[in-house]
Amino acid sequence: MLIKIAKPSDLHESDVTPESIYLSRRRFMGGMAGLGAGLALSRRVHASDAYTDVPEGNAPPWLQEKISETEWRSVTPTDPDKDRIAPFDDASGYNNFFEFGTDKRDPARHAGSLQTQPWSVVVDGEVNNGGRIALEDLATPSQFEERIYRLRCVEAWSMVIPWLGIPLADIIRRAEPTSNAKYVRFETLVDPEQMRGQRSSFSIIEWPYVEGLRMDEAMHPLTILALGMYGRELPNQNGAPLRLVVPWKYGFKSIKSIVRISLVEEQPLNSWQQIAADEYGFYANVNPEVDHPRWSQATERRLPNSLFNTNTIDTLMFNGYADEVAELYAGMDLRKHY
Ligand SMILES: Nc1nc2c(c(=O)[nH]1)N[C@H]1C(S)=C(S)[C@@H](COP(=O)(O)O)O[C@H]1N2
Numbered sequence: 001m002l003i004k005i006a007k008p009s010d011l012h013e014s015d016v017t018p019e020s021i022y023l024s025r026r027r028f029m030g031g032m033a034g035l036g037a038g039l040a041l042s043r044r045v046h047a048s049d050a051y052t053d054v055p056e057g058n059a060p061p062w063l064q065e066k067i068s069e070t071e072w073r074s075v076t077p078t079d080p081d082k083d084r085i086a087p088f089d090d091a092s093g094y095n096n097f098f099e100f101g102t103d104k105r106d107p108a109r110h111a112g113s114l115q116t117q118p119w120s121v122v123v124d125g126e127v128n129n130g131g132r133i134a135l136e137d138l139a140t141p142s143q144f145e146e147r148i149y150r151l152r153c154v155e156a157w158s159m160v161i162p163w164l165g166i167p168l169a170d171i172i173r174r175a176e177p178t179s180n181a182k183y184v185r186f187e188t189l190v191d192p193e194q195m196r197g198q199r200s201s202f203s204i205i206e207w208p209y210v211e212g213l214r215m216d217e218a219m220h221p222l223t224i225l226a227l228g229m230y231g232r233e234l235p236n237q238n239g240a241p242l243r244l245v246v247p248w249k250y251g252f253k254s255i256k257s258i259v260r261i262s263l264v265e266e267q268p269l270n271s272w273q274q275i276a277a278d279e280y281g282f283y284a285n286v287n288p289e290v291d292h293p294r295w296s297q298a299t300e301r302r303l304p305n306s307l308f309n310t311n312t313i314d315t316l317m318f319n320g321y322a323d324e325v326a327e328l329y330a331g332m333d334l335r336k337h338y
Pocket residue numbers: 091094095096097098099151152153154188209237238239250251252253254255256257
């Protein structure tokens with residue numbers, strides 16, 4: 001399998017970022033190599049050019065420590081022109097998170113009410129080692145990695161976002177799946193008191209928001225559970241404290257604020273498929289050749305953009321990750337399994 005996993009000393013970030021960001025970022029990673037650099041350093045990162053306008057987070061100490069020990073292991077987008085990291089303001093201000101409303105600005109406005117500490121996740125189903133696990137216990141056995149990925153929404157806009165997280169495969173292995181485990185099913189929190197979108201009586205989603213992956217997709221090294229982005233913990237509107245990131249699939253697969261991970265035998269019915277199965281499938285692989293019934297998927301609007309420059313670029317097969325993931329779908333009719 002061809003995965004471009006860089007060593008911490010082998011930086012490719014100049015490929016994806018303006019030079020000022022690259023330089024300050026290199027300082028950050030240099031410090032990381034020494035480890036023990038700890039919290040003071042991660043504070044400095046926030047203040048550096050790398051992440052200007054990234055507000056200070058409020059992560060618990062264990063998470064700050066894990067973030068400060070992050071390893072550089074990115075599968076980077078490679079087009080130096082188009083694949084620039086989106087400003088934090090765009091990544092945290094233009095969101096889909098229907099639990100907080102349907103407007104792109106609703107999540108940033110209203111997700112502050114979400115209580116993310118303490119947090120626990122139920123791991124259950126076809127496993128020998130399940131149970132309710134505190135987020136800290138779920139995440140700390142794994143090495144944190146930074147992954148700069150494209151995120152391509154089914155609505156035909158996209159961004160490049162630097163995530164911090166752990167391979168989903170780590171969590172699955174520790175759960176010790178039985179031989180009946182064929183899929184992984186995820187659920188988001190349900191709490192109408194904290195999530196005002198769930199109080200609305202005309203919501204099209206039947207809560208909880210549900211997503212699913214085939215086992216080999218879930219175990220794929222590109223698939224991560226993110227706990228942070230831009231060198232800090234996740235803002236609530238991006239799915240704090242724990243969200244899935246599957247970069248070769250449409251954004252709706254990357255379920256936010258996860259409270260349950262179930263290993264199951266049957267293919268899960270994900271929320272968007274439940275709403276409109278003729279428009280949104282289970283696989284949802286980014287595919288410029290298979291249009292949405294109501295719009296083309298051949299191009300995308302890459303953020304940041306403006307009224308004067310829509311910054312329209314070609315959409316790539318599997319969102320540009322075909323070398324890594326195409327073999328998962330060998331022999332499948334991707335028009336049928338959209
Ligand atoms: N629970 C939940 N997860 C969700 C959504 C949602 O409405 N609820 N929206 C999805 C969609 S459509 C997209 S494009 C991405 C957006 O992630 P971002 O806001 O971090 O860019 O989150 C996905 N995860």
